[in-house]
Amino acid sequence: MKKILLFTLLGLVAVTPAYAAGDAPVPPHQDWSFNGYNGTFDKGSLQRGYQVYKQVCSACHGMKRISFRNLAALGYSEEEVKALAAEYTVMDGPNDEGEMFERPARPSDAFPSPYPNDETARYANNGALPPDLSLIVKARPHGADYIYGLLTGYEEHHGEEELPAGQYWNKYMAGHKIAMAPPLSDDMVPYEDETVTTTEQYSKDVTSFLAWAAEPELEERKRIGVKVILFLIAFAGVMLAVKRKIWASMH
Amino acid sequence: MGSGNRKKFDNPIVEWVDSRLPVFTLMNKEYGVFPTPKNFNYLWNFGAIAMVMLITMIITGITLAMHYVPHVDHAFDSVERIMRDVNYGWMIRYLHANGASFFFIAVYIHIFRGMYYGSYKQPRELLWMLGVVIFLLLMATAFIGYVLPWGQMSFWGATVITNLFSAIPFVGDSIVTLLWGGFSVDNPTLNRFFALHYLLPFVIFAVVFLHVWALHVAGSNNPLGIEPKGEQDTLPFNPYYTMKDTFGVLVFLIVYVAFAFFMPNDLGHPDNYIPADPLVTPAHIVPEWYFLPFYAILRAVTFDIGIPFTDITIITAKLGGVLAMFGSIALLFVLPFLDKHPVRSAVFRPWFRIALFALVIATFLLGMAGGKPAEGIWLYVSQFCSVYYFGFFLAIIPFLNKYEPVEKLPPSINDAVLDKNIKANAYFYAGKVK
Numbered sequence: 001m002k003k004i005l006l007f008t009l010l011g012l013v014a015v016t017p018a019y020a021a022g023d024a025p026v027p028p029h030q031d032w033s034f035n036g037y038n039g040t041f042d043k044g045s046l047q048r049g050y051q052v053y054k055q056v057c058s059a060c061h062g063m064k065r066i067s068f069r070n071l072a073a074l075g076y077s078e079e080e081v082k083a084l085a086a087e088y089t090v091m092d093g094p095n096d097e098g099e100m101f102e103r104p105a106r107p108s109d110a111f112p113s114p115y116p117n118d119e120t121a122r123y124a125n126n127g128a129l130p131p132d133l134s135l136i137v138k139a140r141p142h143g144a145d146y147i148y149g150l151l152t153g154y155e156e157h158h159g160e161e162e163l164p165a166g167q168y169w170n171k172y173m174a175g176h177k178i179a180m181a182p183p184l185s186d187d188m189v190p191y192e193d194e195t196v197t198t199t200e201q202y203s204k205d206v207t208s209f210l211a212w213a214a215e216p217e218l219e220e221r222k223r224i225g226v227k228v229i230l231f232l233i234a235f236a237g238v239m240l241a242v243k244r245k246i247w248a249s250m251h
Numbered sequence: 252m253g254s255g256n257r258k259k260f261d262n263p264i265v266e267w268v269d270s271r272l273p274v275f276t277l278m279n280k281e282y283g284v285f286p287t288p289k290n291f292n293y294l295w296n297f298g299a300i301a302m303v304m305l306i307t308m309i310i311t312g313i314t315l316a317m318h319y320v321p322h323v324d325h326a327f328d329s330v331e332r333i334m335r336d337v338n339y340g341w342m343i344r345y346l347h348a349n350g351a352s353f354f355f356i357a358v359y360i361h362i363f364r365g366m367y368y369g370s371y372k373q374p375r376e377l378l379w380m381l382g383v384v385i386f387l388l389l390m391a392t393a394f395i396g397y398v399l400p401w402g403q404m405s406f407w408g409a410t411v412i413t414n415l416f417s418a419i420p421f422v423g424d425s426i427v428t429l430l431w432g433g434f435s436v437d438n439p440t441l442n443r444f445f446a447l448h449y450l451l452p453f454v455i456f457a458v459v460f461l462h463v464w465a466l467h468v469a470g471s472n473n474p475l476g477i478e479p480k481g482e483q484d485t486l487p488f489n490p491y492y493t494m495k496d497t498f499g500v501l502v503f504l505i506v507y508v509a510f511a512f513f514m515p516n517d518l519g520h521p522d523n524y525i526p527a528d529p530l531v532t533p534a535h536i537v538p539e540w541y542f543l544p545f546y547a548i549l550r551a552v553t554f555d556i557g558i559p560f561t562d563i564t565i566i567t568a569k570l571g572g573v574l575a576m577f578g579s580i581a582l583l584f585v586l587p588f589l590d591k592h593p594v595r596s597a598v599f600r601p602w603f604r605i606a607l608f609a610l611v612i613a614t615f616l617l618g619m620a621g622g623k624p625a626e627g628i629w630l631y632v633s634q635f636c637s638v639y640y641f642g643f644f645l646a647i648i649p650f651l652n653k654y655e656p657v658e659k660l661p662p663s664i665n666d667a668v669l670d671k672n673i674k675a676n677a678y679f680y681a682g683k684v685k
Contacts, residue, residue: 037513065331131525135331138516139524174534214524217334217341224342225512229505236501243494250289250486 024174027142027149030204034144034211037226040219041212043075048191049209050074052202055189057133060125060180062113065134066213069107073216074209081107088112126166128179137207137214144211146172151203154182281467286485287492288473290664294368295471295492296499297361303500304354305459309452311347312396319399321445323438326401327526345515346508351393352518353507355541358386366586366607369595370472376587378465383584385458390542392451395444397539402523407536409436409444415549418570435529475667476595477660484664535624543621544614547633548640549576550625575637582644589644591652599658606647613639 033042050071053063068085076084085105090112093100105112113132115121122129131139140146153171157163163177170178184202191197195205212218257276260266269275318337320329333340362382365371371379398409413430417423432439470479479485486492510518518540522533538546552571557564566574582589597604613636620633661667 065328065335070335135524139521141521143521221341221345221512221515225508228508228512232501232505232508236498236505239494239498239501243498246490246494250491 024172024176027145027153027172030145030148032144032208032211034208034218038222040222042208044193044195045205045208046074046212047076048193048195048201049205049207049212051191052184052189052206053133053209056183056202057206058111058114060114060121060130062115062132063111063134063213064113064132065110067108067110068105070216073212078107085109126179128166130180133210133213135214137211139214143214144207147210148203148207150178151184151207152200281488282493283487283489285467285488286479286482287471287488288479288484288664289486289491290473290475290668291471291492291495292474293499294360294364295473296496296503297357297364299496300500300503301354301357301361302459303504304350304357305452305455308347308350308354309456311343311350312449312452314343315347316449319445321399321442323401323441323527326399326441330400342511345511349507349511349515349518351396351539352541353503353510354389355393357503358389359541362386362583363611365472367597367604368472368474369476369590369597369600371587372476372590372595373587375465375469375472378462378469379587380584381458381462381465383580385455385462386583387580388451388455388458392448392455393539393541395448395451397523398441398444399448400523401441401527403525403527403531403533404520404523404536406436406527406529407533408538409440411536412538413440415569415573415576418567418573420570472595473664474596474598475661475664476598477664477667480663537622540618540622543619544617545576545579545621547617547621547625548579548637549573550621551575551630551633551637553625553630553634575641579637579640582641586644586648589648592648592655593657594660599660600651600655602655603651606643606651610640610643613643 033039033045053061068081068088071081071084072078085107088105088109088111089102090105090109091100092103095101114130115124118129137143137147142149149172150170153173155169155171157169158176163169166179167177168179168181169176184199184206186199187197189197189202195201215221257269257273260269260275265275315333318329318333318340320326330344333344335341337343365379365382394408394412398405413427413436416426416430419426428434430440430443431437432443473479520537520539537543549572552568552575554571555564555568556566556571592600592603594600597607616632617636617640620629620636623629625633661670
């Protein structure tokens with residue numbers, strides 16, 4: 001028993017150092033509501049985070065893997081989702097006359113990206129490509145901690161050499177140079193509830209929202225996982241008893 | 252496979268089938284009354300565990316294939332569709348992705364057990380060699396499977412590993428072109444990799460069948476490494492080991508699903524959630540963790556090998572690395588013919604035991620070095636450990652053949668099981684028989 005676990009754990013030791021993070025420091029660990037074996041998303045935070053994404057991030061960053069219907073998971077009703085979708089315009093067609101046309105988005109539509117293609121995006125952003133944010137939390141080492149660290153990690157330039165135009169100094173960016181200007185500042189997005197409107201709070205909310213976007217299955221996954229493990233433990237217990245009983249007669 | 256003298260079954264339907272096709276007789280002979288040494292410890296569970304993982308991978312894999320699109324423009328999106336829109340698609344994919352890791356964990360422990368107790372020795376040489384063939388096929392399948400999601404690590408891992416074949420003199424470039432189906436890793440590569448990833452598990456299944464067949468000819472080895480001498484040394488496979496294996500499998504599954512449900516991405520690389528981009532190279536290209544020791548051996552050869560005092564290079568560093576990497580597995584393949592020491596089990600081979608534990612440590616260090624850039628201290632670590640790895644097979648084992656004393660072995664499994672002194676002295680000896 002112990003040996004099996006020991007070997008399994010030993011096998012995993014070799015795993016952890018599989019990637020180096022450049023010269024950027026490890027972002028501090030945040031106390032996310034979705035951490036842990038039974039973590040869940042804070043729906044209020046997700047809704048505020050969506051507001052921050054919509055009013056700030058979406059100017060440059062797409063979220064093409066998310067559909068408006070997915071927003072129901074944030075606690076919006078069907079009617080609210082329809083209304084949220086209708087705020088966007090999407091290209092559809094061709095119609096009966098062969099023309100492409102614009103129409104308000106429906107819940108079944110994916111979020112429209114801000115640029116028609118990567119070339120336009122680079123041209124508009126000094127050569128840098130703002131990545132699609134659907135998977136960003138899973139696509140970076142340290143996930144949500146890193147995104148939060150990045151959003152709050154803008155500091156005065158520390159290096160010796162001059163930063164090129166359009167580059168900013170960020171504590172947690174690999175190489176410390178980032179092409180994204182500090183996106184958030186205090187009081188830039190008015191919240192409808194009493195939540196404070198600080199950069200830290202915006203960063204926290206929008207990171208939660210992005211974590212949900214990357215892993216919308218997280219709550220269900222953990223819920224089912226607990227049941228699966230409990231079932232397997234019970235089953236293993238029964239089998240251990242059976243095995244002992246059978247082997248006990250082996251005198 | 253023949254039925255020989257068949258015993259009649261009471262159930263008329265079973266009897267009707269069995270008299271025409273003796274599958275029930277076969278199952279009863281090979282898994283019912285099959286005489287199995289009674290002193291197995293829990294390391295003997297990992298064959299059954301590996302089998303369960305193979306079946307898990309085939310079932311989840313076929314389900315994924317129903318939704319996956321092997322095209323460079325759609326592969327990544329189709330995987331995300333599985334994660335987001337297919338019913339329980341996230342569960343199937345996470346079980347498959349983590350299943351690969353846990354398959355390797357099971358297989359590595361299984362291989363270690365075979366080495367520790369000398370299971371590769373006469374008369375089980377072919378059984379062992381079939382096992383190494385399975386291991387090679389498994390590595391090929393896992394590598395190809397990692398390419399299919401078409402993320403950054405998929406693409407660049409495929410580029411780096413397929414490029415290795417270009418080191419082969421004369422035909423290398425043609426082989427690479429053949430693997431790629433073109434002049435770079437592109438859509439034809441993805442298409443053929445998908446086809447092969449669907450094919451190879453069934454090839455593995457066939458070789459596993461041969462592996463188990465060979466096992467049932469020679470019978471299982473055991474922690475003492477001495478052959479059973481009669482009925483007092485063995486137990487029928489069912490129920491003793493069917494029940495014990497089921498328990499072991501369940502414990503293993505608990506750890507496996509803990510990863511699949513609670514840390515599904517901890518064994519993967521974040522870069523593989525970035526769609527493949529041939530124009531952007533990741534900072535560090537690393538393979539999956541289970542390849543890291545071999546990757547470290549590959550990169551440990553940083554020098555050309557030539558005729559001394561001339562400029563003539565016989566083996567470039569790249570070819571040397573490739574030869575070393577494949578050589579490390581080839582040595583496993585011929586291990587039964589390298590180790591000629593008459594004693595099987597490391598329980599009675601204290602010198603071999605130390606050398607083997609050092610090999611395990613060297614392999615772990617190689618794994619750690621494989622995950623780091625090949626420079627500075629980690630390069631020396633991988634070179635030192637690679638030398639030990641080859642030294643173990645090519646120097647230490649021949650040395651032990653000649654000089655390791657042959658200890659007096661217990662007269663039989665039954666005697667050993669009853670003798671407390673042997674149990675107390677035996678490392679990793681945990682036969683539960685009283």
